[in-house]
Amino acid sequence: MSKLNYNNKKLYMLLMIVLAVICFLRYYTGDTDSYNTTILALNYTIGFTSRGLIGTVFLGLDKITPFSIMNATGARMFLLGSTVVFFIIVFLFIAMIIKRCEEKHLAKIELLLMFLVIALATTFSDSGNFGRVDMYMIAISLVSVMLIVWQKCEWLIILLTAIAVMIHQGYVFMYYNIVLVLLLVKIISDKSKRIKYIIIFALSLIICSVLFLYLELFSHASNGAEIYDSVAALASSLASDGEFHKTLLAHELLGVDLSGVEHEFHMKNLAEIILLSVFLLPYIIMFFKVMVRTFKKVESGADKFMYLAVYAGSLTMLPDYLIKVDYGRWVMSTVAYYVVVFAVMYIWDERFKTVLVSYLDEVKQRYSFYPLLILYPVLFVPFLDVNIDSITAIIGHVANREILHWWTF
Amino acid sequence: MNSKKNSLILYGFIALIFIMIYFRSTSFALGYENFIVYINNYDDGFRAGGLVGAVWGFLDSVTSWDLMSYVWVYRISKIMLVIYYALMLLIIVIAIRKSAKEDKKYTQIMVYLFIALVASMFCNFISLGSFDMYMSIIMLLSFILLLSGKALFLIPILSIVGVLIHPSYLIKCMPLIIVLLLCTKTYKAGKIMGIISLIVSAVAFVLSEVFAFLNPINTNEVLIKGNFMTEGTFDYGEHYALIAPSKCSAITFNWSFFDRAGVNLILYTVALIPFVIIMIQFFRRLNSSLDKQDSLRYKIMEIMGLVIIVEAFFKADFIFVLYFIIMYYILMLIYLNSTKDKYYVAQIKDTIEGLKQNVPVSYVLLIYPMILLPMAR
Structure with a gap:
């Protein structure tokens, strides 16, 4: 770690905090989707129900x-306070990475982390996602990653990941991959503590799997119909406009399966994800080029498996992409996965860092429009929920109206 | 990759960014407030701000299309927006091509800033099709003639057209054109063209303001045509009709500074403080590098952009004032860098290299304005 650049690192942190505040203020309206206040009305007084921990x-x-x-102002303050704590954790993670990075290789990782700051600050200030449970899940994964990197209290990871599943069982697909992949990297690369990491990995995986199955399949309140009105009344009092999220309560309290009514949303998602893939094609190509170059430098089977886990870890999101409809959140989780895992690999793995740095230097030298490659993705944030972002939503809407006719709303 | 292919990809990428900015900021609608641009014309004699309406009315009478309708006004506004982007792209292409090979990367940085700061301005439904959009187009056209050094004789004509579109063109757009013609030594004919442009635009301005007083647009006409165009849904009603005549003038003495528009202007100016600081430092260093004989004209160039602030005392559309100030400085930098002005080229290079060295992730300065998008009235 370079001492020389310490002030520069401090300045970077200050810049990121200012940037996050500006991004937040740019999109924050004080309002939030009824989903994010209704979830506060679900608690364990009605039984060990899913999404009930918060x-x-x-x-x-x-x-x-x-x-x-227990009123609209209190709920908003709670969500605002949670958001502040979430960003403190994000900045602790960034500080940890920056502190451990060599001065000469700082610029690339700073850029990557800057994009994470912009994506998170805009996404979780926008009214659709302000106070969304995803931020607790990201925070828990980041704390787990910090424990692994600091090599302190790693056993806590088992508890933390279980808590994350209790917050929202979708954690196992969305943000658990970050923890599992980095534990796997440790298992393969750190021979001295291999047993410890295997135990943490296995225990966490077993507990989270059991919790996931229980919460997903058996946790819906048995007396849902009886308590529906009282929970709905509480949810209504927590929202500034008195609205509550009917489908969330119908699903959690009455066990209503929503998959049948979401067909048109799936079609909308399909159109938008195709558009986004086309718009971000240069980055997808860059990703695969870095991946191929990494594998060319690897000889042992264990290392190949490790890099496969690193590059393909986000595939745990596949069930969500196939079954559920909040593609904006899925894309956010995919972006968060790659930024966090790449940032940690950057400070852990010399081979990975060399490949990434040399490739980005090559791109910078070869293409005079390199700054545009940095500028362009910012247009696609904030990520929304059912719509991925405002650009794909509008272009998708026009394409559907004029050509596709896949959905009717 | 060869430089030609690289350049083509660069221009393609910029065009793609324009498209994305458009879709990110558009609302597929046209604010009724801007119908005055098309309703106001010369049918009852010369009027301030009547040129677009006169041309539109003429086209309506000679074609079989029902141009005096919401659909057509919306269409032409969108077409004009495409032209606005095309002109921006043309400026970018000319600026990069004209720059010295070793300075191209600095021109590119300024071009990116240009895009990030102003490309979203007229996407918003309230700004789309406004007087200011047409004025911007005329200003960009004049700037292209200046940058390419072709058909400079058209600049005085465009200056008159600009003022006839709206008299505030003299305050918002002419400072840039006049300064580049009079204060730089790029073209021999520059000074003559500058003086002619200034005189003719000033005469057009005085005439427009006199006629804004003598022959204001009839408020009933606004209501009747507005209702006709919107099939009876012209929801601005009588209040809008009453203020309509002042919309066509540059001088309406609106002192309500602390209304919503004023707060927006203050907030946006605060948000742009990093750039204000960079520009002040830039000009301080530039001034210390100037030879004595060049000092006065360069200092005039530096402060003339602030003349645009005058318009903020007369009209409440403060974001347009800010937009034209930003346009003034960024286009001036692009012009002087591309025409190889020795002071500006050196200072731009020093400033960008200094920022790269002293600001971690200096790209944040390019990304930052994109986060503030869309810039809207």
Whole structure:
């Protein structure tokens, strides 16, 4: 680690914080989707239900504070406070990476992390995703990653990942991959602590799998119909406009399967993901080029497996892409996966860093429009929920109206 | 990769970014407020801000299309937006081509800043099809003639056209054209063209303002035509009809600075503080490098952009004032770098290299304005 560049690193951190604040203020309206307030009305007083942990924490806070927070203002303050804590964790992670990076290789990783800051700050300030449970899941994965990198209290990862599944069982597809892949890298590369990491990996995986299966299949409240009205009334009081998310409560309390009514959303998602893939094709090509170059430098089977896990780790998202419809969130999780895993590999793995740096230097030398490659992806944030982003949403809408006719809304 | 192919990819990429910025900021609608651009014409004598309406009315009378309708006004506004982007792209191509080989990368950086700062301005439904969009197009056309050094005699004509589109062209757009003609030594005919442009545009301005007072647009005409064009849904009603005459003038003495538009202007100016600081430092260093005989004209170039602020005291569309100030400085930098002005080329290079060395991830300065998009009234 370079001491010389320490002030530069501090300046970078300050810049990122200012950038995050500006991004946040740019999109923050104070409003949020009813989903994000309704979820606060689900807690364990109605049974060990899925997505009930945050609501339980909210209820606990209400009990220990001298004033009532079970109202719209309290809910907004809770979501705002959670968002602040989330960004503190994000900046701790970035500081950890920057601190451990050599001065001469700093520029590339700084760019990558800057994009993460912009994507997170815009996405989680936009009214659709402000207070969305995804931020707790990202925060838990980042804390787990920090524990692995710091090599301190790694056993806590088992507890943390279980908590993340209790917040939202979608964690196993969306952000768990970050922790699992980095544990796998440790298992393969750190021979001295291999057993420890295998145990953490296995225990975490077993507990999360069991929790996931229970919460997904068996946790819906048995007396859902009886308590529906009271939970709905509470959810309604937590929203600034009195609206609550009917489909969320129908799913969690009444066990209504929504997959049948989401067909048109799937078609919309399909059109948008094709468009996004075309628009971001240069980056997809760059990704595959870096991947091929990495594999060319690898000889042992174990290392090949490790890099395969690193590059293909985001495929855990596949079930969500195939079954669910919030493609904006899935794309956010894919982006977060690659930035976080690449950043950690950058400070851990000399071979990976060499390949990435030499490739990016080559691109910079070869193409005079290199700055545009950095500028362009910013147009696609914030990521939304059912719509991926505002550009693909509008172009998809026009394409559907004029040519495709895949959906009717 | 050879440089020709590289350049083609660069221009293609920039065009793609324009398309993306358009789709990111557009709302597929046209604000009724801008119908005045098409309603106001010369049918009842000369009027301030009546040129676009006069041309539109003429085309309506000679073609079989129903041009005085929402659909057609929306269409022409979109076509004009495409022309605006095409002109921006043309400026970029000429600027990069004209730059010295070793300075091309600095021109490119300024071009990216140009895109990030102003490309989204007229996508918004309230700004689309406004007087300011047409004025921008005329200003960009004049700038292209200046940058390419071709048909300079057209600049005075374009200056008159600009003022006839809207008198505020003299305050918002002419400072750039006049300064580049009078204060630089790029062309022999520059000074004559500059003086002629200034005189004719000033005369057109005075005439327009006098006629804005003597022959204002009839408020009933606004209501009747607006309702006709929108099939009875011209929801601005009588209030809009009453303020319509002032929309066609550059001088309306609007002192309500602390209304919503004023707050927006202050917030946007605060957001642009990093660039303001960079520009002040840039000009300070530039001034210290100037020879004595060049000092005055360069200092005039530096401060003339601030003349545009005058318009903020007369009209409430403050974001347009800010937009034209940004346009003034960024286009001036592009012009002087591309025409190889020795002071500016050296200072631009030093500033960009300095920023690269001292600001971690200096690209943040390019990305930052993109986050503030869309720039909207």
